[in-house]
Amino acid sequence: MAASIKISWQQVALTIVLSIILMFSSTVMLSIYWPSAEPTERMAAGSMLSALLWVGYMSMGILAASTWRAAAYLFSLLLVMIGLSALSFL
Amino acid sequence: MQQRSNILFYEIHSWIGVLFSILLFVISFSGVVALFGHELTQWERPEHRITYNAEAPVDVDRLVAPVLAEANIGEDSFFMISMPDYYHPMLEVLWTDAGSEETEVRHINPNTGEVLPPSSSDFAELLTYMHTDLLLPRPFGRYLIGVMGLVMLLSILSGIIIHKKIFKEMFRFRVDRSRRLKWTDLHKVLGVWPLPFHVVIVFTGAILGLNGIMIQVAAFSAFEGDVEAAIASVVGEHPEITGEPLESNSYNQMLLRYQDQVLNAKPQAIYVEAYGDRNQVVQVSGKTDEALVRFVDVKYRSEDGEVVNINNPVHDSGPFMRVYFSLTPLHYALYGGFLIKALYFVLGLALCLMMVTGTVIWQIRKAQRQKLHSGDINTRGSGWFLSLVTVGVCAGLVVATSATFYANKLLPPGGGGDQRFHWIEMVYLSVWGVAIAWAMLRRQIKPALADLSLCAGLLLCGIPLLNALVTGNGLLVPWESVTLPVVFTDLGALVMGIICLYSSRYIYRQVSQSKLSADIPQAVVVR
Helix, strand or coil, rough: CCHHHCCHHHHHHHHHHHHHHHHHHHHHHHHHHHCCCCCCHHHHHHHHHHHHHHHHHHHHHHHHHCCHHHHHHHHHHHHHHHHHHHHCCC | CCHHHHHHHHHHHHHHHHHHHHHHHHHHHHHHCCCCHHHHHHHHHHHCCCCCCCCCCCCHHHHHHHCCCCCCEEECCEEEEECCCCCCCCCEEEEEECCCCEEEEEEEEECCCCEECCCCCCCHHHHHHHHHCCCCCCCCCCEEEEEEHHEEEEHHHHHHHHCCCCHHCCHHHCCCCCCCHHHHHHHHHHHHCCHHHHHHHHHHHHHHHHHHHHHHHHHHHHCCCHHHHHHHHHCCCCCCCCCCCCCCHHHCCCHHHHHHHHCHHHHHHHEEECCEECEEEEEEEEEECCCCCCCEEEEEEEECCCCCEECCEEEEEHHHHHHHHHHHHHHCCCHHHHHHHHCCCCCCCHHHHHHHHHHHHHHHHHHHCCCCCHHCCCCCCCCCHHHHHHHHHHHHHHHHHHHHHEEECCCCCCCCCHHHHHHHHHHHHHHHHHHHHHHHHHHHHHHHHHHHHHHHHHHHHHHHHHHHHHHCCCCCCCCCCCCCHHHHHHHHHHHHHHHHHHHEEEEHHHHHHHHCCCCCHHHHHCC
């Protein structure tokens, strides 16, 4: 582990902010689309699974090769989630 | 590519440790103390130390009658009765006064019917509040705790990824190698053996911390924006107040009905909605022994005894709701009895120690990079200030927690509960502040750690004596009637005190030996 890799602070900041927004978006999306007829079950699934997903979003952003790529991956996911969630309210 | 990921995960793991290990230690250590909230409540209330008889019948109607005759409870006031149990052997009546809107509590001895003078649980509440909210305003402290849980989860994941030979490392402890390797091995052993415990405690803590905000977001979307419907789906509909008085009311009857209806369940609490109204609803909450999620709530209409709502998560919920309801029992070891609590205590201390060892490794590595004397962090090189802060905050927290026991027993009862709570809080924070300042003024890491360990050891060892002198009860007065939670608290303090005293002696010896063997060039480096 002697080698060191520099990642920009912009990439770290962007990842933290977007991963938190994504966590809430996943809560909304999972609470709507989780395959259960019981709303309380969907609610519990959404609130618990999104916390685990946050770890994945953070890893995705930090491991991305550049700030632009991190932004592209995370924004794409965010758009998909917001789009799917908005569909159910229409 | 894979090597790049590994390096990045290593950096994530290191930076989380450097930036948050002190805060995570505070949360974890206060959690280890908060595990024993029930025991501490009985320790701080000497008048509540009566032997609990699980078989003895409790005549709730007769016991609460004198309290209710004087209470000013409105139809929309909160009102509940807690049944006696092993940790709280008193019947507790709690309500919101209809006039002042203040919360009132009365404790009744179930054996004699005597209404006891008001007694607080400031001390146990403070130590629990420190863990759940870091003494910050609600709900922000709790959200911070939740976020720290997420950060810790990321740290655990990155730790697993960077340690490829994780199972081999479980059995590797190279005591004859360099100081950095010894600390690294200790860090890995402390991290790998209790890994399932760490994952459970961190995940449940993160969810419980963020629950307030996450569940609202989830409820909003799952119930298509109708948050009221979400609440009603869990707790049932709130009864409509008619304004007509209820003719007869018996809590005993509701308890009997509950025991007939929910087999193997023991009633724990009674919640009353629309008190005194013709539509009054009584909810009986009880616990069963058949699962981790053990509570079963049944709501009865007082007028005719009809069942209004049943909330039985063991039988009626899906897998995620069951997991959701099991978060609190899993996090606070509210299952399996005292042995599970003892196991949580040991594993919780391992978690605290793991955070400290992680910081030490980082500091030794930093010192080695700057070519300080054999990676000695006891010098004024890089990491020296952070080490002193770590010692001051972490060891100081143990001293402050121990001092709070004395504040609880020696401070006068005071007029209001809040006032006494703030006094105890002030003692807690002041002692902690003094301990941090002492570590800073000492300017040497090991002597500062030894001083604070000695202080914590002396305070902890004195707790059984303090209890015996002030209450005439406890571990040192075995001929008196003593309850087990009080004995466990005294004994636990004594054992922890002896460990602190031993650690302090060991560190003092190390310091004096290193002074004897120090040669002139090293002394130059130290300056």
